Amino acid sequence: MAIQWFPGHMHLTRQAITERVKEIDVVIEVLDARLPGSSANPLLQEMTGHKPRLKILNKQDMADPVQTKAWMDWYNAQSETRAIALDASEPAPTKRLIEQCKLLAPSRGGLAKPMRVLICGVPNVGKSTLINSMSGKTQAKTGNEAGVTKLEQRIVLADDFYLWDTPGMLWPRIIVEKSGYNLAASGAVGRNAYDEDLVALELLLYLQKHYAPMLEARYKLGISAEEIAALHDDELLTMIGKKRGAVMSGGRVNLQKAAELVLTDFRDVSIGRITLETPAEFEAWLAEGQQKDAERQARKDAQTKARRSARRRQP
Numbered sequence: 001m002a003i004q005w006f007p008g009h010m011h012l013t014r015q016a017i018t019e020r021v022k023e024i025d026v027v028i029e030v031l032d033a034r035l036p037g038s039s040a041n042p043l044l045q046e047m048t049g050h051k052p053r054l055k056i057l058n059k060q061d062m063a064d065p066v067q068t069k070a071w072m073d074w075y076n077a078q079s080e081t082r083a084i085a086l087d088a089s090e091p092a093p094t095k096r097l098i099e100q101c102k103l104l105a106p107s108r109g110g111l112a113k114p115m116r117v118l119i120c121g122v123p124n125v126g127k128s129t130l131i132n133s134m135s136g137k138t139q140a141k142t143g144n145e146a147g148v149t150k151l152e153q154r155i156v157l158a159d160d161f162y163l164w165d166t167p168g169m170l171w172p173r174i175i176v177e178k179s180g181y182n183l184a185a186s187g188a189v190g191r192n193a194y195d196e197d198l199v200a201l202e203l204l205l206y207l208q209k210h211y212a213p214m215l216e217a218r219y220k221l222g223i224s225a226e227e228i229a230a231l232h233d234d235e236l237l238t239m240i241g242k243k244r245g246a247v248m249s250g251g252r253v254n255l256q257k258a259a260e261l262v263l264t265d266f267r268d269v270s271i272g273r274i275t276l277e278t279p280a281e282f283e284a285w286l287a288e289g290q291q292k293d294a295e296r297q298a299r300k301d302a303q304t305k306a307r308r309s310a311r312r313r314q315p
Helices: 008-023 042-048 065-076 093-104 127-135 177-186 196-210 212-219 225-230 233-243 255-267 279-313
Strands: 026-032 053-058 081-085 115-121 153-158 161-165
Touching: 008 042, 008 115, 026 042, 026 093, 053 065, 053 093, 053 127, 065 081, 065 279, 081 093, 093 115, 093 127, 093 153, 115 127, 127 161, 177 196, 177 255, 177 279, 196 212, 196 225, 196 233, 196 255, 212 225, 212 233, 233 255
Parallel strands: 026 053, 026 115, 053 081, 115 161
Antiparallel strands: 153 161
């Protein structure tokens, strides 16, 4: 199942970013530290060109710290890019962000040449909460669901530092199938765009491979972490549903309810600090997605060419 979600206001956001970036010095992209590759918007590179960029791995307190370090190293190795990790407990993130932006654009600063920064991110990545923490007051609407921010707004963080906040935006077609599942698991995709049971099964499949002891500790299924890792994912979801009381009349497990429980446990860190992808895994998924997309485009081009040839042959 391919997960796609690009409601109308995201088209407007895309247009607004394209216009705004002409006068921007640095682009801040807020990423979900649990999925730092999947939550990076490939459209942003296209729209912002070679503007210096700061990658913020937000919600680091919810992610695997070992993998957060690996992702920071991966991003910091890229040209004109710096990466830092933040979470909601950071008392004063403004200073760190301003310092990093000045390192990326050292020629900007002071009232004559104020720093102009655009901040972007996928929905529900914690961008608005971060902005409110930086500004010291509620300037951006927050909510634990995708698509809360709908309008661009300018926020003054210092006399010579202007921040433009944009609504959360995905991209029209997610070519990395695994990224679609990870984005849905994190809450970045509207609930009408995916089936909870399929997303929960994909999530459990990854957790069985990388975090089986956490599953054993959370759900106490009466079997070892090794046995949990060896289960079929739908069998594991059924066992979790029984353990958590998601049972219908006749003793049948309500898999929809069980899936919702698993997704909620992941999102509120009840299972533990988890990262759903490593840099190497994401690079492999991306290469596969690009290959499949190229093949799809080749088939589409061949069909278009065949239709045109057929029309030319008609008397």
